Amino acid sequence: MIKRLADGRWLADVEPVKGSRYRKRFTTKADAVLFEAQKRAEHSDGNKRPKQDKRSLSQLADRWYQLHGHTLTDGQRRREIVKLHAQELGDPVASQLTAKAYLLTRGQLLSDGTAGKTLNNRLGYLKAVFNSLIAFDDIAMKNPLSNVKPLRLQESPVTFLTSDQIGALLTAVTATRSPDDLACVVRVCLSTGARWSEALSLTKDRVKGGAVEFVNTKSKRVRVVPVSPDLEKRLRLHLDNHGYFSNCIRGFHQALNAAEIDLPKGQATHVLRHTFAAHFVMNGGNILVLQKILGHSTINMTMRYAHLAPDHLREAVTFNPLRQLFDTTNKNSP
Incomplete structure (x- = not known):
């Protein structure tokens, strides 16, 4: 509706669809008509304004799983973590989260x-959904959450078995209710750095040629790691039976x-993977080779074991000022 006001201006009062009303004053009638x-x-039709998205965070988590999460090895787990985090946040309408x-x-x-x-893991997963x-x-x-940074955490030392x-541990394994299964799985993890789930998933056709083959890994890549003849024989015998x-x-x-053996909370089976990596480096193994064995996508993850190398930062001992002072004092002694 267009009408002239008492002050001589023109009012455009428009309600093109129910619930969307616009009112504005103009100096000329032509401007009001154009508005x-x-x-x-x-x-x-074809130019309707989009309705406001009323979906909650947990609903977005389900939608993410439908479109992408199902393609990830741990997609189901991630969805459940995001939905748990959504509940912690009060499961708000996603578009209203600040x-x-x-x-x-x-x-x-x-x-x-x-x-x-x-909390950092949950933030990362929620960001990924958006x-x-x-x-x-x-x-x-x-x-x-694009500008929300992860918490800065104190780095914890790598825990491994001596x-x-x-x-x-190997002695104690023989006293359990399933000694043969457990002994094989523990030895695979200690010999190859495999994750517990990777060792459990081994089948007869993946133990051959002096090596074991891990599939359905976290990185989605197949890894082949050599093993000793004794371990290969033991694995094949168990899987045959x-x-x-x-x-x-x-x-x-x-x-x-x-x-x-007392371990930090959350370690348990993963200590076997840490133990393999730690002893590999301490015995002089190459850090790049270790990266391939463990299946790390970047060297950054593997570098946490670098300090265990025999020659790691040895210059700190050789070139520190106290060492130099001590050597100088000895040289000047009669």
Whole structure:
């Protein structure tokens, strides 16, 4: 509707679709008519304004899994973590989430005892959900967490078993309820640096030619790692008789307790992978070769073991000022 006002100006009062009303005053009638036409054109078929996205964070997690998450080895796990984090945040409408609201909740979770590494993982997964759905043109919003940085954490030392602890663990393994399965899996992890799940998934056709072949790995790449003739024979004998390895995780925990091996929270089976890598480097193994054996996509992950090399930063001992002073004093002594 276009009408003239008492002050001589023209009012454009337009409601092209129910619920969307526009009112504006103009000096001339022509401008008011043009404004009305523009607003009606914006709401004509094919040019409808998009409705506001009312989906919650947990719904975006499900959508992400439908479009992309199902292609990842750990996609299901990631979806559940994002949905858990969404509940911690109050599962808000995704388009209404702000960085400030996220940071306030993260601070509270940290105060309540949630580990910083856990929070960083959840932030990374949630960011990835937004980034993926934006890239797929499934959501029309900016990533509200794009400027939120991970927490800076104190680096923790690598935990690995000593030679004595390895011997005690292997002895304790024989006393468990499933000694044959457990002994094979533990030896595979200690001999190849395999993850527990990778060792469990070995089948007869993947143990051959003096090596074991790991598939369905975290990096999606096949890894082939040589093993000793004795271990190959033991693995083939077990797989010939049983066809697979049972999930003997309970027996492993029992063996750790029997061997009186106390590990940091969350380590458990992963200590076997750390133990292989640590002893590989301490015995003079090449860090680049270790990267390939472990299947790390970048050298950064492997470098955490570099300090264990026999000659790592040995110059710190040779060239430090106290050493130089000590040598000079000895030379000047009668």
